[in-house]
Amino acid sequence: MNILQIIPGSGGSFYCGNCLRDSKYVDALRKEGHQVIKIPMYLPLFSDERDLNDIPVFYGAVSIYLKQMFPFLRKAPAWFDKLLNTGPVLKLAASMAGSTNATGLEEMTVSMLMGEEGEQKEELERMVDWMAEHCKPDIIHISNALLLGLAKRIRERIDVPIVCSLQDEDVWVDVMKPSYRERIWKLMQEKSADVDAFIAVSHYFARVMEERMALPREKVFPIYLGVDPDEYEFIPSSGKNRNIGYISRMCHENGFDLVVDAFILLKQQAALSDVKLIATGGYTAADHRFLKAQKEKIVRAGLSGEVIFHDAFEGEGRKEFFRKAALATVPVRNGEAFGMYLPELMASGIPIVQPALGAFPEIVSISGGGSIYSPNTPEKLAEAWADLLYNRDALNALSHQARKGVSDSFNIHDHAREMIDLYHKVRENRVQKTS
Numbered sequence: 001m002n003i004l005q006i007i008p009g010s011g012g013s014f015y016c017g018n019c020l021r022d023s024k025y026v027d028a029l030r031k032e033g034h035q036v037i038k039i040p041m042y043l044p045l046f047s048d049e050r051d052l053n054d055i056p057v058f059y060g061a062v063s064i065y066l067k068q069m070f071p072f073l074r075k076a077p078a079w080f081d082k083l084l085n086t087g088p089v090l091k092l093a094a095s096m097a098g099s100t101n102a103t104g105l106e107e108m109t110v111s112m113l114m115g116e117e118g119e120q121k122e123e124l125e126r127m128v129d130w131m132a133e134h135c136k137p138d139i140i141h142i143s144n145a146l147l148l149g150l151a152k153r154i155r156e157r158i159d160v161p162i163v164c165s166l167q168d169e170d171v172w173v174d175v176m177k178p179s180y181r182e183r184i185w186k187l188m189q190e191k192s193a194d195v196d197a198f199i200a201v202s203h204y205f206a207r208v209m210e211e212r213m214a215l216p217r218e219k220v221f222p223i224y225l226g227v228d229p230d231e232y233e234f235i236p237s238s239g240k241n242r243n244i245g246y247i248s249r250m251c252h253e254n255g256f257d258l259v260v261d262a263f264i265l266l267k268q269q270a271a272l273s274d275v276k277l278i279a280t281g282g283y284t285a286a287d288h289r290f291l292k293a294q295k296e297k298i299v300r301a302g303l304s305g306e307v308i309f310h311d312a313f314e315g316e317g318r319k320e321f322f323r324k325a326a327l328a329t330v331p332v333r334n335g336e337a338f339g340m341y342l343p344e345l346m347a348s349g350i351p352i353v354q355p356a357l358g359a360f361p362e363i364v365s366i367s368g369g370g371s372i373y374s375p376n377t378p379e380k381l382a383e384a385w386a387d388l389l390y391n392r393d394a395l396n397a398l399s400h401q402a403r404k405g406v407s408d409s410f411n412i413h414d415h416a417r418e419m420i421d422l423y424h425k426v427r428e429n430r431v432q433k434t435s
Helices: 019-032 061-069 073-074 080-086 087-094 106-113 120-135 145-157 170-173 178-194 201-213 254-267 286-299 315-324 343-347 360-367 376-388 392-409 412-434
Strands: 002-008 035-040 140-144 163-168 197-200 220-222 245-246 276-280 307-309 352-355 368-372
Touching: 002 019, 002 145, 019 035, 019 412, 106 145, 106 178, 120 145, 120 307, 140 145, 140 412, 145 163, 145 170, 145 392, 163 201, 163 245, 163 368, 170 178, 170 201, 197 201, 197 412, 201 220, 245 254, 245 315, 245 343, 254 276, 254 286, 254 376, 276 315, 315 343, 343 352, 343 360, 352 376, 360 368, 360 392, 368 376, 368 392, 376 392
Parallel strands: 002 035, 002 140, 140 163, 163 197, 197 220, 245 276, 276 307, 352 368
Antiparallel strands: none
């Protein structure tokens, strides 16, 4: 099967679970013998970009932002766009606040959802022209519902089924100005008619989006995120120092301050004097002030030598982080649709300690590779950590179960085959409707 994946990139400035999710599925589908082309939008997927040398980045983040904010630039010559879409400019944009912050991008989000009627209609035509010339897909997979504005025009030019993943769209929309939220959800609901099926990353999030987008249940298919366990070095917690890990963008939304506060509380216990906090995942310009405040807090607590900021979070750098953490937490304030870091951590033998929010209870229950605490406060988090750090046998048992849970329930090859089965199903349904 020939599959075309449309994936927004982060440029590698922070740990982007959605970018990682899509790229890992591309690799898994290829290993199943299918041809997959991934088309990046906004920014490159990673700082060490792979296999995209001949594929342009469509909807370059700098270009579409400037044209949205300054309409006179929409008449700029082609060389101007080409300059703004060069690799160095896009990678610089990746570290800027505007590339990852929904606040202030309400009008652009609306315009993107309007598709051929939006301000980016010329870029949509450029993308569709390129796809029609260079690709002969059997199916097209859009990374998230915020890109549904692409679907109608793509379908008009390339008459194949379109599926769309669902993961954390609510996180983007719900922080926008109230006057825009209802309009954006309504647009997403309207544009859902241009898609054959939706793939939710958890049962929890399937139910959320069925309600928010008024989707019929028979059109939504939960398929979990996964990893290839063989790509991760399993080191049981008994073989590591008692270190706590954090891997995600270091920002308020992901609860990095909760981790810092909980660690300060934990270190008041003399029996845990050896425990260190190791944090990785990167940040954007919007996070600078927040991160500075957390580092100052650590200094005031006299814990500068006890908190390690692990800068490398891609490739070998991430593997090195996994070798150091004995357990890990990413206490996302509003929960999450899944969290790509969860199977990555568990495959490495790192038990997860997560708040009882979003899909976290679902993932912990299925894998058996961690624990859940409530409410999501530093005090409760510190207690949950201490329960495991004081009981090395229990921690080690969870470590082995985490690895087993990923192998049994979150193996990407199993889920890739589920994905292919769904692709075949929507293609067959399309044939039946047109025959």
